[in-house]
Structures are given as structure tokens and as C-alpha cells.
Amino acid sequence: MRLKDKVALITGAGSGIGFETAQLFAREGAAIVAVDINDDAGDACIAEINAAGGLASYVHADVARASDCENMIAAAESTYGKLDILFNNAGISHAADDDAVNTSEAVWDMTMAVNVKGVFLGCKYGIPALQRAGGGSVINTASFVAVLGAATPQLAYTASKGAVLAMSRELAVIHAQENIRVNALCPGPLRTELLMKYLNTEEKKRRRLVHIPMGRFGEAGEIAKAALYLASEESSFVTGSAFLVDGGITAAYVTPE
Ligand code: NAD
Numbered sequence: 409m410r411l412k413d414k415v416a417l418i419t420g421a422g423s424g425i426g427f428e429t430a431q432l433f434a435r436e437g438a439a440i441v442a443v444d445i446n447d448d449a450g451d452a453c454i455a456e457i458n459a460a461g462g463l464a465s466y467v468h469a470d471v472a473r474a475s476d477c478e479n480m481i482a483a484a485e486s487t488y489g490k491l492d493i494l495f496n497n498a499g500i501s502h503a504a505d506d507d508a509v510n511t512s513e514a515v516w517d518m519t520m521a522v523n524v525k526g527v528f529l530g531c532k533y534g535i536p537a538l539q540r541a542g543g544g545s546v547i548n549t550a551s552f553v554a555v556l557g558a559a560t561p562q563l564a565y566t567a568s569k570g571a572v573l574a575m576s577r578e579l580a581v582i583h584a585q586e587n588i589r590v591n592a593l594c595p596g597p598l599r600t601e602l603l604m605k606y607l608n609t610e611e612k613k614r615r616r617l618v619h620i621p622m623g624r625f626g627e628a629g630e631i632a633k634a635a636l637y638l639a640s641e642e643s644s645f646v647t648g649s650a651f652l653v654d655g656g657i658t659a660a661y662v663t664p665e
Contacts, residue, residue: 409437410640415488415541417441417480419471419530420498422449424600425549428632429495430454434462436636438493441484443469463488471498471526474533481533491537493639496530497549499523499568501602507561516564523568524575531579535588543587547638548576550592552654560615569594573650580648589647591638596654599625621656621663 416433420426421442427449430440434457442457442464444450450466457464467483469476484491500522502515527548538544551569553562576592583590597603597616603625607613617623634653637643652658 409435410636410642411493412437414438414492414639415441415484415490416493416495416639417443417484417491417534418495418497419443419469419480419526420549421453421466422446424598424602424628425595425631425635426495426497427453428628429497429635430464431457431460432629432632432636433493433639434460434464436640438639439488440464441480441487441491442466443471443480444498445470471496471530472521474529477526477529478533481537485537485540490541491534492541492544494530494534494538494544494546495549495635495639496527496534496546497635498526499549499602501562501565501606503606505562505564507563511563519564519568520571523565524571527572527575531575531590535579535583538588539586544589545639545643546576546579546588546590547635548572548590548592550576550594550650552594552596552652552658554592554594555650555652556658577648577650584647589638589643591643591646591649591651593631593635593638594650594652594654595626595631596620596652596657597625598628598631600628619657619660619663620654621660623664624655626653626655 422444454464469480550572554573580590
């Protein structure tokens with residue numbers, strides 16, 4: 409098992425990437441602290457792990473709130489004695505996020521609060537726990553839009569993911585000599601709830617797929633496998649990376665017919 413005796417906290421564990429990663433990390437031997445604001449989804453996540461013989465507990469926390477983040481880290485340490493892996497994965501993409509002219513200040517602020525401040529607060533309270541454990545791995549979910557612009561604008565979301573990438577890089581440098589690695593995981597477009605609720609017609613899907621050399625959307629499970637690599641000792645010399653898992657979208661100029 410690749411995460412035997414490790415303790416992993418995963419935010420946004422109720423759905424998509426977070427859910428799949430929680431299941432995979434548990435199968436690889438980690439004790440899981442599943443965090444979400446959707447209690448039914450969070451409970452379902454840990455029920456599946458526990459039914460399969462794994463070890464998991466759920467903590468309700470809104471990652472945009474400092475007291476919730478402090479509490480989720482304290483819960484990990486009090487329940488399992490330590491924290492080794494911090495996966496700051498929760499993120500939102502608001503339906504009214506648009507270009508600079510049409511995005512409201514409220515949508516901008518909400519997106520930044522969850523996607524950027526949420527990662528900052530996870531690190532603010534989580535990194536001291538990793539230090540107490542003698543080191544560990546931080547994985548922050550950014551996105552391919554941190555390095556690529558789109559004419560279908562989501563300005564607040566894109567800016568937030570650029571911030572996650574820059575923040576992860578700097579944290580990696582700051583903590584490099586403390587046995588703490590920090591990487592930004594940058595998924596391409598995935599077939600999860602977050603994206604499919606916008607791409608609700610075949611035409612909208614086709615318009616996106618034409619840019620992906622592999623010609624398909626990614627699966628949450630494929631991102632979970634990349635997270636497992638970044639969480640485990642197999643990536644012991646990997647820090648500060650923009651870890652792109654994107655079907656080749658950021659490599660493409662012209663895609664195959
Ligand atoms: P998802 O919507 O399927 O799951 C997100 C989970 O986060 C949900 O369970 C939700 O309840 C939870 N959540 C939302 N706000 C929260 C908060 N304030 N505090 C705690 N939990 C909260 O999304 P997903 O596709 O699995 O996305 C996960 C991450 O991956 C996000 O950061 C997203 O931006 C990023 N991402 C997704 C895609 C994609 O195409 N789906 C691509 C690149 C990056």
C-alpha cells in the first residue's frame with residue numbers, strides 16, 4: 409500500500425475529484441478526514457470508505473472560514489494523532505462568472521473566498537500540523553486555466569486558479585527544507601458536475617472537446633491517481649510543480665481532426 413499509516417485531509421471530498429481521491433487514498437492505507445459543506449455528500453463519502461474496510465471520518469468545514477479550517481486540522485490530529493497529507497481541493501465555479509465587464513463584485517469575492525482564501529487557510533492551519541508530523545505533502549487543486557486563457561470567460565475562476573498556482577510555488581520554496589512538499593495539481597476539463605452543469609448541450613461539449621488532443625474529457629478518478637502520486641513517497645523530489653493532468657490541452661496548437 410502506497411499510503412500505509414498516513415493521515416490525509418481532503419477538502420471537497422463529497423464530490424468529483426475529492427470523492428474519488430478519498431476512496432483511492434483509503435484503499436492505499438491512509439486514514440481519511442473528509443471535509444465538505446455538503447454533509448450528506450461527506451457522509452456518503454466516508455460511508456463508502458468504511459464499508460470497504462477503510463478508516464474515515466467526516467468534518468463539516470467551509471474552507472472560506474478561518475475557524476472552520478482551524479477546526480478541521482484540529483479534528484485530524486485529535487482523531488488520528490497527526491496529519492501527513494493536506495489536499496486543498498474544494499473549489500467553486502459560479503454560473504454568473506463572466507468577463508471583466510459582466511462579472512459582479514459579489515461573484516468575484518465569493519470565488520476568491522473559496523478558491524484562494526480557502527487554500528491559504530488550509531495551509532495556514534495545516535502546515536503547522538505537517539511540521540509537527542515531521543513533514544508531509546500539500547496538494548492544492550488549481551486548473552489548466554491557470555496557464556491558458558479561454559474565450560468562454562470565467563474571469564474570477566481563472567484568476568483564482570492562477571493565484572493557487574503562484575501560492576503553491578512560493579509555499580514549496582518556503583518549506584522545501586522542512587520535508588514539506590507543495591504542488592499545484594492542474595486538471596484539464598473533466599466530466600464532473602462542476603463542468604458538465606455548464607456544458608449541457610452537445611454543441612457546448614463539442615466546442616470544448618475540439619481543443620483536447622485526446623478528444624475526451626478527463627475523469628475524476630484520473631486526477632485522483634495523480635494526487636496519489638503527489639501524496640506518496642514516489643514523488644519525493646517533486647515540489648513547486650504545476651502538475652498538469654489535462655489530456656494534452658495545454659500542449660496543443662492544432663488538435664487531430
Ligand atoms: P465538484 O463540484 O464535483 O466538487 C466540489 C466539492 O467541494 C463539493 O462536494 C462541494 O460541496 C465542496 N465545496 C464547495 N465549496 C466548499 C467550501 N466552501 N468548503 C468546503 N467544501 C466546499 O468539483 P470537482 O470537479 O471535483 O472540482 C474539485 C476541484 O478541481 C475544484 O477546485 C475545481 O476548481 C478543480 N477543477 C475542476 C475541473 C473540472 O473540469 N471539473 C477542472 C480543473 C480544476
